[in-house]
Amino acid sequence: xxxxxxxxxxxxxxxxxxxxxxxxxxxxxxxxxxxxxxxxxxxxxxxxxxxxxxxxxxxxxxxxxxxxxxxxxxxxxxxxxxxxxxxxxxxxxxxxxxxxxxxxxxxxxxxxxxxxxxxxxxxxxxxxxxxxxxxxxxxxxxxxxxxxxxxxxxxxxxxxxxxxxxxxxxxxxxxxxxxxxxxxxxxx
Numbered sequence: 001x002x003x004x005x006x007x008x009x010x011x012x013x014x015x016x017x018x019x020x021x022x023x024x025x026x027x028x029x030x031x032x033x034x035x036x037x038x039x040x041x042x043x044x045x046x047x048x049x050x051x052x053x054x055x056x057x058x059x060x061x062x063x064x065x066x067x068x069x070x071x072x073x074x075x076x077x078x079x080x081x082x083x084x085x086x087x088x089x090x091x092x093x094x095x096x097x098x099x100x101x102x103x104x105x106x107x108x109x110x111x112x113x114x115x116x117x118x119x120x121x122x123x124x125x126x127x128x129x130x131x132x133x134x135x136x137x138x139x140x141x142x143x144x145x146x147x148x149x150x151x152x153x154x155x156x157x158x159x160x161x162x163x164x165x166x167x168x169x170x171x172x173x174x175x176x177x178x179x180x181x182x183x184x185x186x187x188x
Contacts, residue, residue, distance in 0.1 A: 002095070003095050003098035003099045003102060004098075004102055005098045005099075005101055005102040005174065006095065006098040008174075009031070009098075009174070013029075013170070013173045013174065014026050014029050016173060017029045017030070017166075017169055017170060017173060020169060021166060021169070029170075030127065030159050030160050030161035030162070030166045030167055030169075030170045031159065031160050031170070032097065032101070032157055032158070032159050032170070033093070033158050033159060033160060034091055034092060034093045034097060034158045035091070035092045035093075035097045035100060035101065035155065035156070035157055035158070036089060036090070036091050036092075036154075036155070036156040036158065037058060037061070037062055037066070037089060037090050037091075037092070037153055037154070037155055038069075038087060038088075038089040038153060038154040038155075038156070039054055039058060039066075039087050039088050039089070039136070039151055039152070039153045039154075040086065040087035040152075040154075041054060041085065041086070041087045041088070041151075044149070046084070046085070050148065050149075051068065051085060051088070053147075053148055054088055054151065055068075055088055057136060057142055057147070057151075058088055058090055058136075058153075059090075060139075060141040060142060061100075061136065061139045061141055061142065062090045062092055062096070062100060063096050063099070063100070064090050064092060064096060065090070066088040066089055066090035067088065067089060067090070068085055068087075068088055069085070069086045069087050069088065069089055070082075070084065070085060070086060071084055071085075071086045101157075101174065103139070103140075104155070105174065105175050105176055105177070106175070107139075107140055108133075108138045108139050108140075109138070109177055110177075111138040111140075112133070112135070112138055113135075115177070116179055117177050117178050117179030117180060118131055118176060118177060118178050118179060119131060119178075119179060120168075120178060120179060123164040123167060123168065125163070125164070127159045127160065127161030127162055127163060127164070127166065127167040128156060128157060128158050128159060128167070129156070129157045129159070129167060129171060130154060130155065130156040130157070131154075131155055132152055132153070132154050132155070133152060133153050133154075133155065134150075134152045135150050135151075135152070136150065136151050136152065136153050137150055157171070
């Protein structure tokens with residue numbers, strides 16, 4: 001079964017963006033290649049029970065088992081040791097990616113308390129977009145009663161867009177709620 005957002009992208013968004021940017025070929029239209037969810041655990045990374053609970057939460061959110069990330073260097077100021085647990089991450093591609101983005105935009109982000117929209121400053125020069133969420137409990141898959149601690153997570157959307165303008169147009173066509181205040185300034 002094709003995800004709803006992927007079907008919408010194939011039938012409508014590609015054609016609209018191709019006309020908007022006057023691209024010769026529809027393969028030139030930007031698309032999202034992968035979504036990376038990252039949850040840093042900080043001092044809680046030493047507790048195996050907390051790491052296991054975080055893995056279960058991310059698994060419910062993404063529908064895929066995450067990997068445990070390790071520190072590459074020992075840094076005394078940050079109290080880190082090489083090889084110890086830093087956090088967890090999961091990379092979504094294909095249908096799971098589109099299903100996650102659909103749930104994120106239509107269900108999870110509207111549940112954020114005092115939500116003003118996503119920042120326009122999350123774009124990099126290579127056409128990728130990153131933003132953070134302070135509470136992972138905004139996803140309906142998470143049972144609030146079983147959560148031991150509310151954690152934040154970083155979400156990175158990797159696209160084939162060549163610059164900020166094309167990536168912004170792609171995400172806006174997918175109904176990402178960007179902040180109205182900063183949107184007036186435009187994308188450079």
